[in-house]
Amino acid sequence: MSQSLIKVGVVGAGIGRHHLAAYRALPHAVEIVALCDVNEARLNEIGTMYNVPRYFTDYNELFASGEIEAVSVCLPNSLHAPVSIAALEAGLHVLCEKPLAESLASSYKIAEAVARAPGKFMICFNRRYRLDVQWMKQVLRQGLLGRVYQVKAGWVRETGIPGWGGWFLNKTIAGGGPLIDLGVHMLDAVLWLLDYPAPLTVSGVVEANFGPRQAKTWQAPLTPVPYTVEDSATAFIRLAGDVTLSLETSWASHAKPGMDDFFITLMGTEGSIELYVANYATENTLTFYTEIGGKPVVTRPAVKISRSDHEYAITEFVRCIREDSVPTATVDQGLTLMKIIEAIYQSAEAKREVILTQDG
Ligand SMILES: NC(=O)c1ccc[n+]([C@@H]2O[C@H](COP(=O)([O-])OP(=O)(O)OC[C@H]3O[C@@H](n4cnc5c(N)ncnc54)[C@H](O)[C@@H]3O)[C@@H](O)[C@H]2O)c1
Known part of the structure; x- marks a missing residue:
């Protein structure tokens, strides 16, 4: 070393x-x-x-x-x-x-x-390093949720179309809108929590309701530019192990003013965890639901985040170089997410479910 x-x-x-x-x-x-x-x-x-x-x-x-x-x-x-x-x-x-x-x-x-x-090669999937997401992983490892059968995840903005006139709005450069920008974070966090089960089928819908009329953007347009990505996407994904994942992402919507919130709910046979991060909150983001003695119990774990997500991710990258170990956010995981994302776009285009085989 x-x-x-x-x-x-x-x-x-x-x-x-x-x-x-x-x-x-x-x-x-x-x-x-x-x-x-x-x-x-x-x-x-x-x-x-x-x-x-x-x-x-x-x-x-x-x-x-x-x-x-x-x-x-x-x-x-x-x-x-x-x-x-x-x-x-x-x-x-x-x-x-x-x-x-x-x-x-x-x-x-x-x-x-x-x-x-x-x-070494690592992808900066920084959300998974948040201490609240890490806490969820610990609870899963301890088996406290039983079998996880359903996951709901998403990232929803009210006014948040980024970089008006910039590359984010260009499908050729960005590859897509909020699905590939925000959805990829949530997909990674969910799949990482579940030990990256294979995606089996994907059904998706994308919409562009605000971008084309230059509404709900972070910056006013200087000159009108073509808007060639979606501004919202929803998807239903079947994962190996009989888990379903419903995903919701948007850069723009009629919602609580200023909303920029992400969430993951893991539903298990013995308990559920809800992560809700409103406007990048760093505490009070978790709720754990279970039953003790036949009565519902609701717990709010005291997890407080004091460093940026990037600090956690970069600490991991540097540690892997120093210790000559393999980073946990691998190229294979990035590939799996891109298979899901492309399948969502294909499904939206074809208006039907897409079946993913194990090799592609
Ligand atoms: N992990 C996260 O939380 C997070 C947050 C924001 C952005 N991102 C990702 O980071 C990447 C960059 O996004 P951004 O928001 O910083 O975009 P940005 O447009 O603000 O910055 C990109 C920079 O790259 C420069 N650049 C463009 N072409 C170049 C070239 N050929 N050589 C050198 N510099 C060049 C631009 O001048 C610009 O300064 C994207 O992939 C985005 O998805 C990740």
Whole structure:
């Protein structure tokens, strides 16, 4: 186990700034060496904010520089594959933002590169590291829910179409709307809680009711741009082990003003857990329902979150590099989620259920 500082770089200075903050919180393990972004104003602003010594506008130059051992890929979804593959081929350890890629085809290309490369590869599925989600996992491990037979999960915003005019609204770059953006977090958290059962069938519906009329966006449109993704999606997924999952995601809806809430309810034969996170709440998010002596018992576990999700995820990435262990958020899990997401889009298009086979 090497005790020298791991030299890291970050590509993309949007959410990449959360990666910088999380690396900075590990000064005994990590040295932040470089930041890369094609937007030089952003590069300078964020680089200065986090005191980053080296700036790059071309990720290939950064990877060839020999100055870093690990990189966070924090770029628009369609760049996850080319940039992660280039980093892996340069011998780097890679932490790639979610989703794995904008499409299943690109996801397979990453998986092939991961299989060939010596470096670690981890996907930043940061929600699963939240302490309340970790607590749910502990309860499941202890068998306190009995057999989980039904899961309800979702992420619903009232006004939350992101980055008006940006890549999030472009199906070719993003791969989709709230389903691939927010839904992928909830799908990952649920499947991780259940030890990643295989998805068997998928039925989905997508809608675009607000985006096309430029309503309920975070930023007012500067110039009208085509809106080619959904703004809400619902799905019903059968998982191996006789579990059903109903999923709801939206960037925009007539709902409680300002709502930006995510939730997971696990229904079990001996107990149920409800996680409800209103506007990124960090406490009072859990309720546990069971019966004792034939009477219903309701418990509110005192779980309080004091670090950002990215800090937890990046701590895991750094630990895996230092200990030479396999990150828990694997490329195979990312592939499984992309199979589900693509099947939801296919099902919505065909207006019927899609059957997923074990191999694809
Ligand atoms: N895990 C989370 O909680 C979370 C939150 C937000 C975003 N994300 C993910 O992070 C990724 C980035 O999203 P974002 O919100 O930061 O987007 P963003 O548009 O705010 O930032 C992307 C940055 O990449 C830069 N960029 C674009 N092309 C580049 C290139 N070829 N080389 C170098 N830099 C380039 C842009 O200039 C921009 O600064 C997405 O995949 C998104 O899904 C994850």
